[in-house]
Amino acid sequence: MSISVNGNAVQVPDDPRVSLLDLLRDGLHLHGTKKGCNQGACGACTVLVDGERMLSCLSLAVQFDGRSITTIEGLGEPGALHPLQQAFVEHDGFQCGYCTPGQICSAVAMVEEVRRGVPSHVTSDLNSNVIDFSHDEMRERMSGNLCRCGAYNGIIDAINETLKEAAE
Template sequence: MSFTVNGQDVTTPDDPRISLLDLLRERLHLTGAKKGCDQGACGACTVLIDGERVLSCLTLAVQCVGREITTIEGLGTPDDLHPLQAAFVEHDGFQCGYCTPGQICSAVGMIAELRRGGPSHVTRDLADEVLTLTHDELRERMSGNLCRCGAHNGIVEAIATTFEAWDHDLHEAAR
């Protein structure tokens, strides 16, 4: 039994009690996902499973059999940053950087959720076929990822700018 992490096959651990977070950090040495609260309250451990954001501290590794896990290490490299990574740098979306990998993975998943039409608690019109990423919508959708340093304004700006660029590219491609 196995699953894929950042394009590499990984054998499921023998111990079914190992969390995905512990497997990533301790066995695979992928330390981007952080162990913040270890209770699913802070979002520092957020990774993508089949493109959806998941708290890896609350996910058992055995639950990932046959699935594709993407960590911050799988999104970009120092020489070829993912657009959200570059935006976080440009807009000062981090201070200490502890929450940054989880914030970026969560933002990637959040944008995919938005594009699929999944509403949030502040979505004004559920009948809209295309949801827009307003300031309130973005903050609500990212509310599960905390930043103790207070870099939320930079985080929001980085995500909003990247989404606008992607949205513009989608509209241009549709023409």
């Protein structure tokens, strides 16, 4: 059994109890993905699984045989940040930075959800494939990622800029 992590084939641990988070941090030494609450409440461990956001602390590594995992280290390219990473820097979307990898991974997936027309709890028109991306819509979609420092204004500004640039 193997999974792809940031484009590299990785053997799934023999122990079926190993969480995806522990595989990433302890087995692969990818420390960008953070262990916050380890209960799925804070979003610090958010990674992308086949492009969709997933809480790695609540997921067992064996669940992902044949699938593709992208961590914060897998976004962008060497010497070139992903547009959302760059926007977080430019808009001070972080303070201590602990939640930032999960926030960015979640935002990357959220942007794709909006592009695909996936509704959220606050989407007003469920029959439309076009999401009116309001302030409330963004806050609802990012509500699973907490920031203890309260850098939400910078996070929202970074996401808004990236969405605006993607629409152009």
